[in-house]
Amino acid sequence: xxxxxxxxxxxxxxxxxxxxxxxxxxxxxxxxxxxxxxxxxxxxxxxxxxxxxxxxxxxxxxxxxxxxxxxxxxxxxxxxxxxxxxxxxxxxxxxxxxxxxxxxxxxxxxxxxxxxxxxxxxxxxxxxxxxxxxxxxxxxxxxxxxxxxxxxxxxxxxxxxxxxxxxxxxxxxxxxxxxxxxxxxxxxxxxxxxxxxxxxxxxxxxxxxxxxxxxxxxxxxxxxxxxxxxxxxxxxxxxxxxxxxxxx
Amino acid sequence: xxxxxxxxxxxxxxxxxxxxxxxxxxxxxxxxxxxxxxxxxxxxxxxxxxxxxxxxxxxxxxxxxxxxxxxxxxxxxxxxxxxxxxxxxxxxxxxxxxxxxxxxxxxxxxxxxxxxxxxxxxxxxxxxxxxxxxxxxxxxxxxxxxxxxxxxxxxxxxxxxxxxxxxxxxxxxxxxxxxxxxxxxxxxxxxxxxxxxxxxxxxxxxxxxxxxxxxxxxxxxxxxxxxxxxxxxxxxxxxxxxxxxxxxxxxxxxxxxxxxxxxxxxxxxxxxxxxxxxxxxxxxxxxxxxxxxxxxxxxxxxxxxxxxxxxxxxxxxxxxxxxxxxxxxxxxxxxxxxxxxxxxxxxxxxxxxxxxxxxxxxxxxxxxxxxxxxxxxxxxxxxxxx
Ligand SMILES: Nc1ncnc2c1ncn2[C@@H]1O[C@H](COP(=O)(O)OP(=O)(O)O)[C@@H](O)[C@H]1O
Ligand SMILES: [Mg+2]
Numbered sequence: 001x002x003x004x005x006x007x008x009x010x011x012x013x014x015x016x017x018x019x020x021x022x023x024x025x026x027x028x029x030x031x032x033x034x035x036x037x038x039x040x041x042x043x044x045x046x047x048x049x050x051x052x053x054x055x056x057x058x059x060x061x062x063x064x065x066x067x068x069x070x071x072x073x074x075x076x077x078x079x080x081x082x083x084x085x086x087x088x089x090x091x092x093x094x095x096x097x098x099x100x101x102x103x104x105x106x107x108x109x110x111x112x113x114x115x116x117x118x119x120x121x122x123x124x125x126x127x128x129x130x131x132x133x134x135x136x137x138x139x140x141x142x143x144x145x146x147x148x149x150x151x152x153x154x155x156x157x158x159x160x161x162x163x164x165x166x167x168x169x170x171x172x173x174x175x176x177x178x179x180x181x182x183x184x185x186x187x188x189x190x191x192x193x194x195x196x197x198x199x200x201x202x203x204x205x206x207x208x209x210x211x212x213x214x215x216x217x218x219x220x221x222x223x224x225x226x227x228x229x230x231x232x233x234x235x236x237x238x239x240x241x242x243x244x245x246x247x248x
Numbered sequence: 249x250x251x252x253x254x255x256x257x258x259x260x261x262x263x264x265x266x267x268x269x270x271x272x273x274x275x276x277x278x279x280x281x282x283x284x285x286x287x288x289x290x291x292x293x294x295x296x297x298x299x300x301x302x303x304x305x306x307x308x309x310x311x312x313x314x315x316x317x318x319x320x321x322x323x324x325x326x327x328x329x330x331x332x333x334x335x336x337x338x339x340x341x342x343x344x345x346x347x348x349x350x351x352x353x354x355x356x357x358x359x360x361x362x363x364x365x366x367x368x369x370x371x372x373x374x375x376x377x378x379x380x381x382x383x384x385x386x387x388x389x390x391x392x393x394x395x396x397x398x399x400x401x402x403x404x405x406x407x408x409x410x411x412x413x414x415x416x417x418x419x420x421x422x423x424x425x426x427x428x429x430x431x432x433x434x435x436x437x438x439x440x441x442x443x444x445x446x447x448x449x450x451x452x453x454x455x456x457x458x459x460x461x462x463x464x465x466x467x468x469x470x471x472x473x474x475x476x477x478x479x480x481x482x483x484x485x486x487x488x489x490x491x492x493x494x495x496x497x498x499x500x501x502x503x504x505x506x507x508x509x510x511x512x513x514x515x516x517x518x519x520x521x522x523x524x525x526x527x528x529x530x531x532x533x534x535x536x537x538x539x540x541x542x543x544x545x546x547x548x549x550x551x552x553x554x555x556x557x558x559x560x561x562x563x564x565x566x567x568x569x570x571x572x573x574x575x576x577x578x579x580x581x582x583x584x585x586x587x588x589x590x591x592x593x594x595x596x597x598x599x600x601x602x603x604x605x606x607x608x609x610x611x612x613x614x615x616x617x618x619x620x621x622x623x624x625x626x627x628x629x630x631x632x633x634x
Contacts, residue, residue, distance in 0.1 A: 020331060056426045074428075082426045089420045093276060094476045103416050107427035112409050139474035155423075 006033040007069070009163050009194040010055065015064030017047070017054045024050055028064070028219050032196065034162075037189045038211035039199040039225075042237055046216040048198045049085055052165050056082055068163065078107060081161035083152045085168050085198075091141040097151045098123050098136040104158035126154035131180060146177035153181060163194045170201065182208050205229055252377040257495050259376050259392050260509065263449040264461050264487030266400040269407055270442040271462030272483050275470060276418050281336060282321060282439075283462045285343035287446045287455040289320040291350025294447075299357070305391070310447050317443025318436065320346055373495075373505040376452050392452045399448040403441055407480075414438065415476055457506040461487055464513035471524040490516055544580045549589060549607045552599045563595045 012030035016023050025047040032038060040048045053059040055066050057073045068076035081104070104126070105119040127133045130150040135143060140151065149169055156164055164185075170178050185195050185208075199205065205212060205225060212229050214220035214237040221233045274283055293316030297309035320342055327338040381388040388394070407414070417424040417431040424431045442462070450458045469482035494509030501508065522529050552561060559565060563581070581597070584590040589603030599607065 053422070056422075058422050058425045077426065077428045080426065082423065084420070084422045088422055090276070093419045094470070094474045094479050095415075095419060096474065100419075103420070103423060106412055106416055106429070109412070111413065111429070114412055 006035070008032065008067075009034040009036075009069060010196070011067045011070075012051075012055065013065050013067075015051075015054060015061050015066065017050050017059055017061045019050075021062075023062070024217065025054070026218050028215075030213065030219060030222055032194060032211070032222075034194055035189060035192050036211035037185060037195045037197070037209050038213060039197055039205050039209040040213045040215055041199055041202065041205065042215040042220075043239070046237075048215055049167050051215065052082070052167055052196070052198065056080065056165065078159075079162040081156035081159035081164050083149075083156045083164070083166040083169055086145070086148070086171055091148070093140070096137050096139055097132060097143065097147075098127060100140060100151055101126050101154045101158055104155040107159060122158050122160075123154070126158040127151070129157060130154045130184065145171075146173035149173050149181065150177060153184065157184070161193070164188060164196065166195070166197045168198050168200060170199070202234070253495075253499075255377045255390050255393065256373055256505070257492055259390065259396060259452055260373060260491035260495060260505075261488045262393070262396045262400050263453055263458075264465070264491045265484045266396060266403055266445045267449060267458060267461035268465050268483035268487045269403050269480065270438060270445055272466040272469070272476075272480050273414055273418055273438055274442065275463060275466040276476075280463045280467075281339050282324065283442060283446070284459050285320050285324060285339045285346075286317040286439075286443050287450060287458050288343045289346030289350075290314070290317050290443065290447050290450070291347055292316050292353060293319075293350075295350050295353040295357075299353075310395075310444065313447040314440060314443040316346065317446060318439055321436070321439045321443075372454075373452055395448045396452065399445055403445060406437070406441060410434070410437070453509075454506050457510055460510045460513050461491075464510075464517050465490070468513075468517045468520045471520050471527045486513075486516055541580070541583065544576065545583055546607070546610055548580050548584065549599065549603055550611070552590065552597060553604065553607045558596055561597045563592065563597060 008031050010030065010032040012028055015025060015028040015030075017025040024045075028051065040051065042048050050059065054061050055073070057066075066073055068079055073080070098120075101123040102115050102119055105115055105122060109115060109119070124133065124136065127136055130153050132147060132150050132154060135147060135151075140148060143151065149172075153166075153169065156166070166185075169181055173181070185197065188195050189210075197209070199209070206229060209225055211223070212225045213222040214228075214233050216237050216239075220237045221228045271283065274280055290313040293313035294309055296316075297306065297312030300312070301308045303309075323342045324335070324338045327333060327341060328335050333341070376392040377390050379391045381391045381394050413424070413429050413434050416427070417429055417434040421431045424434070446455075446458050446462075449461070453461070465483040465486035466479070468486050469479045472482055473479050490509055490512040494512040495505055497503070497512065498505040498508035520528065523531075525531050555561060581590070581592075584603065585592070587602075588600055589606060590597050591600055592598075
């Protein structure tokens with residue numbers, strides 16, 4: 001199923017994650033090869049966001065381990081960028097689009113050092129790339145949902161990482177923005193980056209992604225879309241009898 | 249002005265600035281109540297510090313008091329984590345308990361000591377110039393000025409050093425974590441600064457004014473800006489302004505200094521809440537009204553655009569067709585006329601060229617709902633302003 005010569009970008013072993021001692025993810029094993037554009041699919045509450053947060057060390061797992069290119073996350077921070085699910089920031093915070101994108105450079109700056117001209121320039125370039133340069137000085141609550149999502153994508157781009165995690169980047173965005181975002185993700189893959197996306201629209205999985213993980217509290221399946229994206233796995237994941245409406 | 253008056257205003261101003269800095273971040277983190285909790289629960293720390301050192305002016309009092317402020321925060325978070333009660337309930341449980349432990353400790357053991365509950369709550373700014381810092385025979389100014397000066401300098405130092413870390417962990421905890429800026433360290437750092445500032449300030453201005461100085465200027469500034477640095481600057485200015493104006497108000501009314509300053513802080517917030525551009529109440533009401541008018545205008549223009557028949561465009565038919573009251577219909581027609589979007593010829597209304605282009609662009613925008621399209625026509629047409 002997997003090319004054994006391919007490097008693993010992310011390796012998750014026996015990961016169990018709980019909130020208040022109630023596990024919501026059980027014993028997850030996951031091997032994500034370098035250079036894939038992978039969808040994580042599963043019903044609401046399946047633990048998709050939780051999985052990403054545990055991989056990124058935002059949540060402490062109660063068991064198991066995560067390795068990024070063979071080392072613990074702590075040592076590999078600079079290789080990873082993360083676009084959180086939309087609800088997770090305060091949109092009324094006094095900050096502008098370009099300011100938010102500049103925050104993506106903080107990781108490479110480290111403690112105390114402040115962003116300078118180089119960081120500002122990188123932020124503007126990233127905004128340009130996602131087509132948001134004209135909005136750079138807008139307070140972020142004054143942007144539409146799709147524009148906010150683009151700003152957060154720009155913030156991840158500016159981190160210039162090797163692995164990108166995105167939690168439902170298409171939530172509440174219009175068709176134009178969705179296409180713009182997916183094109184940028186495909187471009188990242190072309191450059192050899194690994195992109196992991198929590199995705200809801202099953203219809204578009206074969207079109208957008210080449211790798212997929214089915215998740216519902218446990219891992220159901222993971223692998224190439226063309227091999228495992230089928231009724232059987234969909235039914236196991238979503239519980240209902242899934243008749244393919246999805247053409248490949 | 250006597251030198252005592254100048255000293256009082258100087259102390260109050262420094263306290264205001266020292267409070268505005270942690271206050272801004274508390275407001276942004278929606279943790280305004282925690283400053284209240286800290287300000288009340290440092291009392292047991294003060295008393296314990298006194299028991300240990302037997303010296304009311306020992307710096308250990310400040311350390312102990314700040315420590316009990318941090319303990320309060322930890323307790324609140326611990327109770328909250330049980331998920332049995334919400335954060336505000338947890339705060340309400342912890343700080344009265346801490347405060348009353350302090351009160352009981354004083355009553356039982358320190359009756360002979362000058363630790364007066366009234367002074368704890370309201371402070372005694374007026375007396376601060378009498379407690380001098382003496383080195384030998386040399387008078388170095390009021391002690392409070394030194395205490396708050398040192399606290400303020402360290403707070404500013406920390407703010408400059410960790411501004412970016414404070415910003416990112418306040419705005420997006422998740423990103424801060426993934427980038428390696430431990431939000432927990434920054435959180436407790438901020439809480440320690442808030443505790444130390446509270447302790448240093450409340451000897452001079454009392455617990456209530458400390459809370460007011462932390463929260464009110466920041467909340468006022470929040471209404472006025474979308475830039476964190478400006479918010480910090482404005483909060484400091486509002487704090488100092490209220491301190492000085494409040495001082496003179498107290499002077500002329502012969503009232504409590506802390507009380508007057510708190511009043512000014514409240515009035516200032518009220519004023520800004522009413523008149524702030526954008527977020528203020530009047531601006532919001534005005535914008536709503538403006539939008540109603542503009543939607544009416546667009547409806548009217550669309551109607552004209554859709555109907556070439558004379559009878560549909562007769563001025564008297566508009567009331568029936570668009571179903572408006574006379575006043576509103578007249579208002580909208582006048583508005584369209586004023587903007588050269590329509591002409592009236594023998595009671596028949598027609599769209600001008602400008603009116604037609606406007607209507608078409610507006611329809612395009614409404615159909616495509618493409619926010620970039622609005623950018624282009626926003627400049628040309630007043631409908632989509634703001
Ligand atoms: N902070 C939290 N505290 C307690 N339970 C949580 C928390 N966040 C998520 N959960 C629970 O964990 C489960 C998985 O949540 P999540 O990872 O957000 O799912 P998904 O992203 O797949 O919709 C859900 O049952 C949810 O209710
Ligand atoms: Mg989720």
